[in-house]
Every structure is written in structure tokens, then in C-alpha cells.
Amino acid sequence: MIKNIVIIGAGNLATQLALVLTEKGIPVKQIFSRNLDSARELAEKTGAAFTNNLSQLLPEVDLYLIAVKDSAIQEVLENLSLDENRMIVHTAGSVPMNILDGFSGNYGVFYPLQTFSKNRKIDFSDIPICIEANHPARLMELQELGEKLSGSVHQINSDDRKILHLAALFANNFVNHFYSIGERLLQDKKLNFDLLKPLIRETAEKIESLPPSDAQTGPAKRNDQTIINTHLKMLHDQPELQKIYRLMSESIFQFHQNQKHDLL
Amino acid sequence: MIKNIVIIGAGNLATQLALVLTEKGIPVKQIFSRNLDSARELAEKTGAAFTNNLSQLLPEVDLYLIAVKDSAIQEVLENLSLDENRMIVHTAGSVPMNILDGFSGNYGVFYPLQTFSKNRKIDFSDIPICIEANHPARLMELQELGEKLSGSVHQINSDDRKILHLAALFANNFVNHFYSIGERLLQDKKLNFDLLKPLIRETAEKIESLPPSDAQTGPAKRNDQTIINTHLKMLHDQPELQKIYRLMSESIFQFHQNQKHDLL
Numbered sequence: 001m002i003k004n005i006v007i008i009g010a011g012n013l014a015t016q017l018a019l020v021l022t023e024k025g026i027p028v029k030q031i032f033s034r035n036l037d038s039a040r041e042l043a044e045k046t047g048a049a050f051t052n053n054l055s056q057l058l059p060e061v062d063l064y065l066i067a068v069k070d071s072a073i074q075e076v077l078e079n080l081s082l083d084e085n086r087m088i089v090h091t092a093g094s095v096p097m098n099i100l101d102g103f104s105g106n107y108g109v110f111y112p113l114q115t116f117s118k119n120r121k122i123d124f125s126d127i128p129i130c131i132e133a134n135h136p137a138r139l140m141e142l143q144e145l146g147e148k149l150s151g152s153v154h155q156i157n158s159d160d161r162k163i164l165h166l167a168a169l170f171a172n173n174f175v176n177h178f179y180s181i182g183e184r185l186l187q188d189k190k191l192n193f194d195l196l197k198p199l200i201r202e203t204a205e206k207i208e209s210l211p212p213s214d215a216q217t218g219p220a221k222r223n224d225q226t227i228i229n230t231h232l233k234m235l236h237d238q239p240e241l242q243k244i245y246r247l248m249s250e251s252i253f254q255f256h257q258n259q260k261h262d263l264l
Numbered sequence: 265m266i267k268n269i270v271i272i273g274a275g276n277l278a279t280q281l282a283l284v285l286t287e288k289g290i291p292v293k294q295i296f297s298r299n300l301d302s303a304r305e306l307a308e309k310t311g312a313a314f315t316n317n318l319s320q321l322l323p324e325v326d327l328y329l330i331a332v333k334d335s336a337i338q339e340v341l342e343n344l345s346l347d348e349n350r351m352i353v354h355t356a357g358s359v360p361m362n363i364l365d366g367f368s369g370n371y372g373v374f375y376p377l378q379t380f381s382k383n384r385k386i387d388f389s390d391i392p393i394c395i396e397a398n399h400p401a402r403l404m405e406l407q408e409l410g411e412k413l414s415g416s417v418h419q420i421n422s423d424d425r426k427i428l429h430l431a432a433l434f435a436n437n438f439v440n441h442f443y444s445i446g447e448r449l450l451q452d453k454k455l456n457f458d459l460l461k462p463l464i465r466e467t468a469e470k471i472e473s474l475p476p477s478d479a480q481t482g483p484a485k486r487n488d489q490t491i492i493n494t495h496l497k498m499l500h501d502q503p504e505l506q507k508i509y510r511l512m513s514e515s516i517f518q519f520h521q522n523q524k525h526d527l528l
Contacts, residue, residue: 127462162498179435182432182435244515
């Protein structure tokens, strides 16, 4: 059983994981960050030790959890020296587990499928936690750890996790960018972004009970070229938004055409 | 004061409006739809009369509310003959009020900014209702009517309503299409779309307290070309999704670069 943890990283995910682990009674012994202030700040919130030096990680801890941005994982690994029976996991959606196979010991992946911010407390109870490990016994340990945080723990291999991460990027990063575009369009006319919030809420809530392909409405789906052209004209001084608008409209139309064909 | 209403249309919006008006004690006297079955179905839910013939609209009603798709409004108007002191409104985001100025009498716009489905009951209480009228006294009547349904009634002119509609399209139509893309990516690998739902919820909830531009995360914002290229490769057999991915990533990066410059 995993009884204590070192967290490598002090960013959005590291912060939320450190907080929830502490809350659930699983001690976070130490926080590492290249930035000592960030390490200290998070350590203070969780009663952990802290360091900005990977060679000073506490040696006898059950789990070393890497929660740095994907592109920094390799560098962390190159500077890490752990007893070979220690377990190490990363938390990245798009990075295969085998990046860790230089460790002869125990390793795996612990990937919470959610968007995290440092200052926004997250309820972990329904967050899908995707786990993978190099050994069935280690997988069980990660399962147990996951279940302490969430009712939704899933064994997902590296290939499937990559797909999940890509789909999540559409459903979060790209979706949020459309919120930003909406915000900017309104700001330009001194209209309040709050006007869009009930719509944004309902759009997200609708797909709890309706597949998104059934929830689709709007001019693109019915190929209403009059409205589409009006909108393209309105965006004439923002060619990049025009391109996005055109491409999305074509994609929506094609998607629903194909669906119709699928039904024949 | 508007004491009774005829609804022209029996689609998603017409249905939800007929239901909420009835519920709030404002009688819907009659439903018109070109499709008699649709008219009957909605009429039965609301205790209204119904017809598929515009020349048979009840003559002495306070408000005639057009809730058909934008492209069908003109045709409705051409076949409508009302006493000149009757009031008529349309409910379309992208259609200017002056489409109604053939009516010498009283006219306006009553545009609820939300996504509607026939079978999903909508809570109107916080839906922004955007009103406009050809006369201050009529505007007051629409304000009063709106306030019976919602705590969020706004006087918005035709130009601003057009912008709201365009922004709403990004925040709803295009957002929902990304949910669909996420769903399809997962389905192709037999992964359950439910895995994305907590993320979708949180993405929408986050912007209640954080401007979307501050909520943005992900590889595009930090210009992480390694992940971006991995994803583009994963989409090699879906060139249309590749295009969307590339365009969105560029747009996110540019948007946040410009924001940085704005701060200098």
C-alpha cells in the first residue's frame, strides 16, 4: 500500500494533487520544484518538506509522483536517482509509460483527466483517474490510491490514454478558446460576457443526457448559407476567425451528413 | 399588458416558450405550424388551439410571436394579415427588427439567448431575454413579459443582438461540435464518452469565476510543438480534424501572445 508520497512539480496539477492527497490522509512528504518559492508555497499548504534539488529527494518514500509539464519529464528523469524498489509514476496524458522503463524497479502512470488551476479547488470524487503500471501488483496499488481520491479509476494503456488526452484537448482547450473568442466579440461591442454564461452552462449540461451529436443545433447543421454568409461578413476584419468559422461550419455539416448516411 | 399570445412555430424554441408561458399563467391561445401534427402536438401540451393556415390565426390576441427558423420568417410575414394595432415580434438573434417594418402597427424582438430542444425542459429564470421594439410603450410591454419568465431581461438593439448571436454560435454550436469530435475520437477506440464529462463540466464551470482567457491551459498556449506534432500525426487519416487542430492551436497561441503584449 502506498502510504506516503513525494511530488515532483508545483504547478496546477501538482498543487491540486498535493491538496487532495493531504486531505485524504495520504501524507505528501516533500515537494520538489525547480523554483524554490513555488516548492515552498505548496509545501506550506500541505505540511511537506521542499527542495529545488532532485538529488535531495527523501529516499524512503512509497511513491514518487512526477507532475511537471510533459516536455520537462525527460529532464527530471535524467536527474533522478532512486533506490530500485521505489515506485515512480508520471501524470501525463500524452506520454507513454515506457518513458520510465530506465527504472528497473516499479513504475506506472497516474493520469487524472481534468483541467486544473492552482487556485481553483477541485472536487476529485468523479474525476476519471487513468492508471497503468509495469506490474499487476503495482497496478493494484495505484488502483487503491486512485480510489481514495475518486470513484472513477480506470486501467487505460498508453495508446488509449493518448487518445483520451487528444479528445480532452478538443473538449477543454479548444472549447475554452471558443469561450474566449465569444468574450472578445462581446467586449469589442461593450457587451457583457455574463450574457453568454447561461448558454455555456446549458451547452455543457445538455450532453449529460443527450449524445453531443444529437444536441447539435444551428445554421451549419442545416446548411443555412444566408446566416453563415452574414457571419462571415461580420468577421471580415478578423480573417483568422473567419477561417475558423468556415472550417467549423463545414465540419459540422459534413459530420451530420455522414451521420444521416450512416442511418440509411 | 400582454395577456395572451399566439405562437407561430412549433420547433425547439416555440415549444419551450409555449411551455413556460403557459406555466407562468400567460395563455397561449393558438399554435401555428406548417406541419399540422407538430402544431397539434404542442397545442395539446399547452391547451391551445392549432392551425396550419396563417389566414386562420385568431384575430384578437395581444401578441403574435414568430418562433420559426430565421430563413422562414420572411415567408411567414408575407402570408400574415393582422389588424394594424396587433403586436408582432420575432425571436431570432441574427434577424434585424426592421424585417417587421411592413407592419404599420406594433412590433419588436423577443430573443432568448439559449439553446433549446423540444424534449429538454429549460429553466428560463436566468436566461438573458433580449428585447427591442418600435415604440417605448411596446418595449415596456416586452420588458414586463420578459420579466415574468426571467430575471435577466435586456434592451439590445439589432446590431448588438447580431453580435450576441455570433458569439453564442461559437460558445454553443462550435463548442458542441468539439464535444462531438471528442465523442467520435473515443468511440473509434471503444472508449466511453462518459470519461470526458467531468472535464466538460469543469471547463464550463471554471469560467463562472475566471475569465476564459485566464482559464486557458494546454500545449497550444505554451506553444509545445512536441505535443502538437504528436497530435497532428495521430490525426493523419482525418485531414479535416488536422486542419481544425492546427488552426485552433495557432489561434490560441496568437491570442495569448497578443494578450501578453497588451500587458506591456
